Amino acid sequence: MPKFLKTLLFALSVTLLFLLALPKARADLVDDLKSKIEERNRVIQELEKEISQYQTQVEKTSAQGASLKNKIAALELTRKKLSAEIKALENKIARATFSIQELEIQIADTSLTIKRGLAAMAETLEKIDEEESNSLVETLLNYRSISSFLDKAESLSELSQGLKAELKTVRSLKQDLENKKLEAQGKRQELVSLATGLSDKKKVAEYNKAQTSKLLTQTKNQESAYRKVLQEKQALRDAFERELLDYESQLKFAIDPTSLPTVGAGVLRWPLDSVKITQQFGDTAFSRSHPQAYSGQGHNGIDLKAAIGTPVKAAFSGSVVGTGNTDTACPNASYGRWVLIEHENGLSTLYAHLSVIKAAAGQTVGTGEIIGYSGETGYATGPHLHFTVYASQGVKILSRQSKICNAKYTMPVASLNAYLNPLLYL
Numbered sequence: 001m002p003k004f005l006k007t008l009l010f011a012l013s014v015t016l017l018f019l020l021a022l023p024k025a026r027a028d029l030v031d032d033l034k035s036k037i038e039e040r041n042r043v044i045q046e047l048e049k050e051i052s053q054y055q056t057q058v059e060k061t062s063a064q065g066a067s068l069k070n071k072i073a074a075l076e077l078t079r080k081k082l083s084a085e086i087k088a089l090e091n092k093i094a095r096a097t098f099s100i101q102e103l104e105i106q107i108a109d110t111s112l113t114i115k116r117g118l119a120a121m122a123e124t125l126e127k128i129d130e131e132e133s134n135s136l137v138e139t140l141l142n143y144r145s146i147s148s149f150l151d152k153a154e155s156l157s158e159l160s161q162g163l164k165a166e167l168k169t170v171r172s173l174k175q176d177l178e179n180k181k182l183e184a185q186g187k188r189q190e191l192v193s194l195a196t197g198l199s200d201k202k203k204v205a206e207y208n209k210a211q212t213s214k215l216l217t218q219t220k221n222q223e224s225a226y227r228k229v230l231q232e233k234q235a236l237r238d239a240f241e242r243e244l245l246d247y248e249s250q251l252k253f254a255i256d257p258t259s260l261p262t263v264g265a266g267v268l269r270w271p272l273d274s275v276k277i278t279q280q281f282g283d284t285a286f287s288r289s290h291p292q293a294y295s296g297q298g299h300n301g302i303d304l305k306a307a308i309g310t311p312v313k314a315a316f317s318g319s320v321v322g323t324g325n326t327d328t329a330c331p332n333a334s335y336g337r338w339v340l341i342e343h344e345n346g347l348s349t350l351y352a353h354l355s356v357i358k359a360a361a362g363q364t365v366g367t368g369e370i371i372g373y374s375g376e377t378g379y380a381t382g383p384h385l386h387f388t389v390y391a392s393q394g395v396k397i398l399s400r401q402s403k404i405c406n407a408k409y410t411m412p413v414a415s416l417n418a419y420l421n422p423l424l425y426l
Helices: 003-020 024-063 068-133 136-141 146-219 223-250
Strands: 277-279 302-305 311-313 318-325 337-343 347-357 370-374 384-391 395-402 407-414
Touching: 024 068, 068 146, 068 223, 146 223, 146 347, 146 370, 223 395, 223 407, 318 347, 318 395, 318 407, 337 370, 337 407, 384 407
Parallel strands: none
Antiparallel strands: 277 302, 302 384, 311 370, 318 337, 337 347, 347 370, 347 384, 395 407
């Protein structure tokens, strides 16, 4: 191989190795970021273990009975759990930030490598073009013998093969660059989602703190006072339910059966990631024991176990018809904070007893989108999600004056034939 070609190929090899190698300072920075990401992963794992332990303790405490001591203990354990969840989210935000920084360095280095590789190829192609632009006679005259000319031709052929290999490398780097850009975009979206989740979780923590303060104020830390509060809440709720049932019994909304989807699992998605039904729909033991509230009609939805702050998700895509809080007019008597979504399949769904509402009236939501967080607003003997399914034609959001509460409340009301068994569609 001619000396000039050996020199050129050697130069290309050195250039390629240089381009593919990160400068030491940047490599150290990437290593530092990887170390920070690993540390955040370790902290997150520890916090998630702590969160799980708190949740187990909350459930154990709640199962021990409805006493003031147990209620305060459960709220305090919930506070610690929410605090750990906030710390976990903060660490996930830091981890995502470090990942984005690492990807940005890799993207910058890969882009530079591609640019320099293309420049090196352009220079080599220019050299080949210079050789090939001469006429055969001119080329022969430039060499002392036919033999040296043939050596040169062979060298250019080998150089062409080298360019093909380098072009393949650059193309591979280009694909790697696109993949890294997509990964970085995903991390940025994750960062936005985590930041929103952190803000929401802090609101839930504020709600939990307010619940504890309210309970202590109402009871003055006395068990007898707590029992009285529970009795008063039960009496108010029963009276309000009778008043509402009397009104709904008079409603005559026409419902076209053909407007409803065919009964079957999967029509709707469960509104919680982890599902445990604590009260069924319709004529249940609980509804039979409270005929004064249900008048034999039974429970108008299902209750799902959900610790305070559990994300509540839309059971199907649709439009948020409205949101509200019955506690502003009738504290502890009904749904508390609620969200009603109308779906295109003829069904509407209600999510009640929320601690925080994320959705807004008129908003379009997708299946599985977080619309709020569970709590125990309204009448609730403990944290849970009340989930109702209606025939959309038979439910409306109305504002009515309550004689029981002596105030005007706003909430979904429906003709009795509009209430559907959620389990027929989940």
